[in-house]
Amino acid sequence: MIDFSRANFLVSAQRFNQCPADSGAEVAFAGRSNAGKSSALNTISGVRSLARTSKTPGRTQLINFFALDDERRLVDLPGYGFAKVPERVKQEWQRELTLYLEKRQALRGLILLMDIRHPLKEYDRQLLDWCQSSKLPVHILLTKADKLSRGAGGGILQKLRHQLNKDYPNSTVQLFSSLNKQGVEEAREHIANWLGAPTK
Template sequence: MIDFSHADFLVSAQRFSQCPADSGAEVAFAGRSNAGKSSALNAITGVRSLARTSKTPGRTQLINFFALDDKRRLVDLPGYGYAKVPERVKLEWQRELTLYLQRRQALRGLILLMDIRHPLKEYDCQLLEWCQTSELPVHILLTKADKLSRGAGGGVLQKLRHQLDKKYPGSTVQLFSSLKHQGLEEARERIAAWLA
């Protein structure tokens, strides 16, 4: 079993060419700006200030690598979507993100984060389609699940499961809340299985 609490910042890469050696295994966290990627990383590892969180969408502008041990890593990818950054910078992020997803041999799976109140937006669907084509496993965390009642959250989960089965078979989904520590074990088990 992986001890997630051993997670430690390794390096930030502005460009794909600056990523650490492409060996071992890693799981990447992707999602729209402000979906809660950094908060999820901190909650899953139990290391409170591992990834920097911010109320400002688009704060993660680099590919951030966190080592779990000398062979396994977690990766925080720049958010996509509505970050208030110049178009040129957005396109640059998009290019580096695409390079990482297409060429990174160590990548074993993608944790895709979606705010439970706004699931399956355009970029999410594009990413799911790409992962489907590339046969990269995807596990979706419906973040901020504490913002909805239990019944409403369960309804969103069921509806999304149905949509995934039809369009993106093999993708899995769960409810998640960094704040309430909901769904931590399920997420950890999925990541550990990919990194095994």
């Protein structure tokens, strides 16, 4: 059984070779800067200050590991896209992110966060292309769903679902809101399935 509320900070890695032992199973959270990655981690775990949140895009600059138990982890990856950091830093993030995705044996699946108002941007597609070729399953959270009406959000969800079925069949998608807790249980179920245990 996975008790998400037991999630606690394990370690931060600036470089891939600083990651903890590559054993057990982990699910990583990725997305463009300011897509709501840290907020989603806090909401899904139910631990309010698990991941640091900020209104400044690009605040997550390390690979952050959070332990659920001795064998299972959640991982917060650096945001990509329009973060207000020097180009050199962006390139370093990209290199370490690529190493993690390509080399990490414990990685079981990727939670990809997209702002529902700006889905499937260029970097999102690049990541989906890589996951498709590597056969890594992806579950997309359309974050900030509370910003749109139910009808508008549902329309975007159906359109994106159709597109994913055609282009990225190893991907699934749902609506999500950290503000009103929409979609939390569905997200937990996907994570728990990848980690090989039911939720508590």
